Amino acid sequence: MRAWLNDLPIPVKLWIFNVLTALIAGVVSAVLLILIVWRVEYGEAQRDAEIKAAIIAENALPALQFRDNRTADEILAGLARDGAVLDARIVEANGQVFARFTPPDDSGQRDVSEDTLQVAVPMSAGGERLATLEVISDTTTVSDQIVTYIAALGLATAVALIVGSFIVVRLQRAITDPLAELTHLMGEVSGSRDLSRRARVPNRDELGQLSDSFNRMIDQIDQRNTALGLELAERLRAEERLEHLAHHDPVTGLPNRHFFRKRTGDLTRGKALAEGSMALLFVDLDNFKYINDTFGHDCGDQLLVAVAERLLACVRAHDMVVRFGGDEFVVLLDRIGDSAQAQRLGEKLLETIVRPFDLADACFYVTCSIGVAVAPEHAANFDELLRKSDAAMYVAKAAGKNAVRLWEPSISDESSARFMLELDLRKALAHGELAMHYQPIVALDTGRIAGMEALMRWHHPTRGFVSPAEFIPIAEDTGLILELGEWAMREAFSQAAQWNARFGPLFVAVNVSGRQFRDREFASKAESIARASGLARDMSELEVTESIIMGHTEEAVHLLEDLSARGFALALDDFGTGYSSLSYLKRFPLDKLKIDRSFVKDLPDDLEDAAIAEAIVGLARTLSMRVVAEGIETEAQAQVLRELGCQYGQGYFFSKPLAAELMAAFIAENHGQRMAEPGLGTSCAASCA
Numbered sequence: 001m002r003a004w005l006n007d008l009p010i011p012v013k014l015w016i017f018n019v020l021t022a023l024i025a026g027v028v029s030a031v032l033l034i035l036i037v038w039r040v041e042y043g044e045a046q047r048d049a050e051i052k053a054a055i056i057a058e059n060a061l062p063a064l065q066f067r068d069n070r071t072a073d074e075i076l077a078g079l080a081r082d083g084a085v086l087d088a089r090i091v092e093a094n095g096q097v098f099a100r101f102t103p104p105d106d107s108g109q110r111d112v113s114e115d116t117l118q119v120a121v122p123m124s125a126g127g128e129r130l131a132t133l134e135v136i137s138d139t140t141t142v143s144d145q146i147v148t149y150i151a152a153l154g155l156a157t158a159v160a161l162i163v164g165s166f167i168v169v170r171l172q173r174a175i176t177d178p179l180a181e182l183t184h185l186m187g188e189v190s191g192s193r194d195l196s197r198r199a200r201v202p203n204r205d206e207l208g209q210l211s212d213s214f215n216r217m218i219d220q221i222d223q224r225n226t227a228l229g230l231e232l233a234e235r236l237r238a239e240e241r242l243e244h245l246a247h248h249d250p251v252t253g254l255p256n257r258h259f260f261r262k263r264t265g266d267l268t269r270g271k272a273l274a275e276g277s278m279a280l281l282f283v284d285l286d287n288f289k290y291i292n293d294t295f296g297h298d299c300g301d302q303l304l305v306a307v308a309e310r311l312l313a314c315v316r317a318h319d320m321v322v323r324f325g326g327d328e329f330v331v332l333l334d335r336i337g338d339s340a341q342a343q344r345l346g347e348k349l350l351e352t353i354v355r356p357f358d359l360a361d362a363c364f365y366v367t368c369s370i371g372v373a374v375a376p377e378h379a380a381n382f383d384e385l386l387r388k389s390d391a392a393m394y395v396a397k398a399a400g401k402n403a404v405r406l407w408e409p410s411i412s413d414e415s416s417a418r419f420m421l422e423l424d425l426r427k428a429l430a431h432g433e434l435a436m437h438y439q440p441i442v443a444l445d446t447g448r449i450a451g452m453e454a455l456m457r458w459h460h461p462t463r464g465f466v467s468p469a470e471f472i473p474i475a476e477d478t479g480l481i482l483e484l485g486e487w488a489m490r491e492a493f494s495q496a497a498q499w500n501a502r503f504g505p506l507f508v509a510v511n512v513s514g515r516q517f518r519d520r521e522f523a524s525k526a527e528s529i530a531r532a533s534g535l536a537r538d539m540s541e542l543e544v545t546e547s548i549i550m551g552h553t554e555e556a557v558h559l560l561e562d563l564s565a566r567g568f569a570l571a572l573d574d575f576g577t578g579y580s581s582l583s584y585l586k587r588f589p590l591d592k593l594k595i596d597r598s599f600v601k602d603l604p605d606d607l608e609d610a611a612i613a614e615a616i617v618g619l620a621r622t623l624s625m626r627v628v629a630e631g632i633e634t635e636a637q638a639q640v641l642r643e644l645g646c647q648y649g650q651g652y653f654f655s656k657p658l659a660a661e662l663m664a665a666f667i668a669e670n671h672g673q674r675m676a677e678p679g680l681g682t683s684c685a686a687s688c689a
């Protein structure tokens, strides 16, 4: 019932409630009214009958006393005037009827319980009850009257209900119409999502409040939606920015390595590589690092932007130019004819890059090395294509830079090995695969250890020992040498500081690569590392090669002076091998010259080498420099160099480079002891790299 009611529309529900209420009220009032009328009518009929019976009884009493039946009957017959009396009799105490009246048309057979009223009045004289007057009256008129009442009330109730329903239906529209409007509006708003719609209910009652609340709610949703829309748009913009940043290089605006990976992934899925020919050109600027370090990053950035513009100008719209790393660009050419065409484009790129760049009021010349690989001719997938173009680029660079090289099978092994080595080297420091070893430098006149050269060692997890001659050039090409060089200084200076504290003064010489030398911050970095190590500055030495300083004379003089002013001793390594102009030498604030081992190797027999060694020692003496002879492997070499006046010797004759613990043992054993015989050095050499 309840569920049925719940499902009905509100107007119908209200109508039912109202009608029911009115009906119940009508019925209850009618019943009450009828009951009251019934009681009143019957009460009156009863009283009437009793009064009449009492009068008759009083009048008939003398007739009873005188036993005058006729008079008693006459008196009773007077009741005939009252049409309602059905029977009247005087019944004596012994039960005998003394007198009786029955209307002439009544059979007297009527059941007294059916619409009749019975009254009994005692007839007494002198305190003695002589008889009882019994009167039975017809109450049909009372019943009829009540039926009439009921009918009238029923009619009145029905009319009231009809009229009431009509009025109620009209009145309840004041409630149901606004409700229906609100419901309809809500349906429309939620259906069409048109938040401009508003409810217009003028009522000031709860419906008016409901309508206001609804409008406020829509306002809030509208505002929230607007705010959400703005936020969403902002978030989308931020996401787009992030997406752009994640996939583009902020300096040149070109797609970056991630974008390249994503794009090539898409192309692979789209089978672009399998279905058409593509070429990948790996472009690496040759001398960009120098420009960046010397003229600053702003200038470097401008150059990269200009290079990017030139590269873009050379390719078609559907080709892709990517900034792959610091000075590396990758050009992906779609639907390229053949490898010759790809190579021609490589040459075009090279020509465009080598044209001078006018930047920051200066003219810059940049060259680049370009490796070209073509798919499907050279590679089955993009990784391979990238690897091979990179390998070709390495070969172009190794062959003297400023060249385009198309990949060919002969390139693969050597260059990809180098490429793998580069990847491994990037992780070597973090993985603890690098260590510093130390080779003693001995005072030739006393044979006492005076110091040591720090040499980097890489123990590769699978290849084993990798020579610095192999990995240092890679570190230089990739710029990794900056990190490795700082680490080397940190290690060597702090290790030497400990040995100085334990064994007394011992200098340590650390190699500085050309790449580090071009770093403008190098002097201050070196100083802070030396200071942090606690090593006395006159015990910290830096070794540079001829080629480094001769290439950039002015800057070199400036940097060497700066380093010297900061207290570093400076040694010129591999002296005699380069294109040294001896006249330049005096311009550099050098403390030591290291005679290259190529001049020591054939001593004492090669007179020419002996003459060169003597000249170097003499030159050094003139310039107040000390001389270290490298590569001494025999006592005879040590002897002749000692005689030539060379102060220090370094070489396998004394010791091979040693790991720190062995070096400590070497110093402990050697310190203060003359080293005429190759004893400890040889024994240590066996256990060292």
Ligand SMILES: Nc1nc2c(ncn2[C@@H]2O[C@@H]3COP(=O)(O)O[C@H]4[C@@H](O)[C@H](n5cnc6c(=O)[nH]c(N)nc65)O[C@@H]4COP(=O)(O)O[C@H]3[C@H]2O)c(=O)[nH]1
Residues within 6 Å of the ligand: 439, 454, 455, 456, 457, 467, 468, 469, 472, 485, 488, 510, 511, 512, 513, 543, 573, 574, 597, 630, 631, 632, 633, 650, 651, 652, 653, 657
């Ligand atoms: N045949 C022979 N060789 C001897 C003898 N005595 C020493 N040597 C080797 O000669 C090289 C001397 O180092 P370098 O000229 O500075 O030449 C070094 C240096 O230019 C570079 N290098 C090594 N460690 C570092 C470093 O930490 N930083 C930089 N930038 N370069 C380093 O790698 C080069 C090669 O280093 P190593 O292989 O350690 O080779 C070392 C050393 O082991 C000898 O009696 N006979």
